[in-house]
Amino acid sequence: MKIIDTHAHYDDRQFDTDRYELIERILSDNVLGFINIGCDIESSIFSSELSKKYDNVYASVGIHPGMVDETEEDYTEKLKELCKNKKVVAIGEIGLDYHYEGYDRERQIRFFREQLALAKELSLPVIIHSRDATEDTMEILRELRPEKAVMHCFSGSAEIAAELVKLGIMISFTGVLTFKNSKKAVKACEETPIEMLMLETDSPYMAPTGYRGQRCDSSMTMVTAGKLAEIKGISTEEAISICNDNAIKFFGLDFS
Ligand SMILES: [Zn+2]
Numbered sequence: 001m002k003i004i005d006t007h008a009h010y011d012d013r014q015f016d017t018d019r020y021e022l023i024e025r026i027l028s029d030n031v032l033g034f035i036n037i038g039c040d041i042e043s044s045i046f047s048s049e050l051s052k053k054y055d056n057v058y059a060s061v062g063i064h065p066g067m068v069d070e071t072e073e074d075y076t077e078k079l080k081e082l083c084k085n086k087k088v089v090a091i092g093e094i095g096l097d098y099h100y101e102g103y104d105r106e107r108q109i110r111f112f113r114e115q116l117a118l119a120k121e122l123s124l125p126v127i128i129h130s131r132d133a134t135e136d137t138m139e140i141l142r143e144l145r146p147e148k149a150v151m152h153c154f155s156g157s158a159e160i161a162a163e164l165v166k167l168g169i170m171i172s173f174t175g176v177l178t179f180k181n182s183k184k185a186v187k188a189c190e191e192t193p194i195e196m197l198m199l200e201t202d203s204p205y206m207a208p209t210g211y212r213g214q215r216c217d218s219s220m221t222m223v224t225a226g227k228l229a230e231i232k233g234i235s236t237e238e239a240i241s242i243c244n245d246n247a248i249k250f251f252g253l254d255f256s
Pocket residue numbers: 007009037093202
């Protein structure tokens with residue numbers, strides 16, 4: 001059974017040596033398809049172009065909170081233009097990231113709100129990145145209520161997961177779910193209805209247990225699926241099938 005990776009960054013320079021070779025190999029191996037995620041204008045253009053190159057590759061476009069300082073004010077027009085490609089299936093990754101010192105909180109919040117509005121205008125789902133910013137992120141989500149949203153690379157508590165689900169927001173797990181120190185995420189996974197869960201890698205980052213320290217690629221989504229299956233007490237095939245269906249429905253993907 002092949003798996004969908006809902007979040008990867010094949011524009012990353014870690015793929016410079018073998019990017020297209022690798023993509024072709026994983027797509028003919030155990031990866032049904034993936035979504036390449038935009039973090040700034042350049043990677044959004046890359047994602048859109050990549051989706052035109054391969055049938056089973058989709059794209060998202062957006063400005064990551066860590067990239068707002070370098071982004072010019074006319075970015076929404078540029079993103080809108082990219083969304084004319086029907087294989088651009090989401091706005092993302094967008095959100096808040098207070099992890100590194102020197103971030104501009106007000107600017108991050110403004111970009112987050114503007115891109116949530118853009119997604120609403122274009123009727124596209126949003127992919128949310130939130131790091132060390134749970135309170136502000138939740139406040140904005142409660143206020144702006146995106147029609148369709150997923151919290152990417154979730155590692156928070158079961159309580160936060162429950163609050164997201166109440167807002168109709170999906171939860172997506174990376175290899176972090178397989179880490180020994182991820183008890184919180186495991187509990188959140190346990191308590192969240194499987195219909196609200198999706199799988200991703202965040203390649204080249206977040207390689208699952210067994211591959212830690214290595215470059216991650218979409219084929220490793222399988223490892224996280226195995227962990228999710230174990231947590232939910234179902235077979236890996238069942239977990240893959242349900243999470244694939246969730247992604248297909250949520251992003252409107254077509255692999256026929
Ligand atoms: Zn990412």
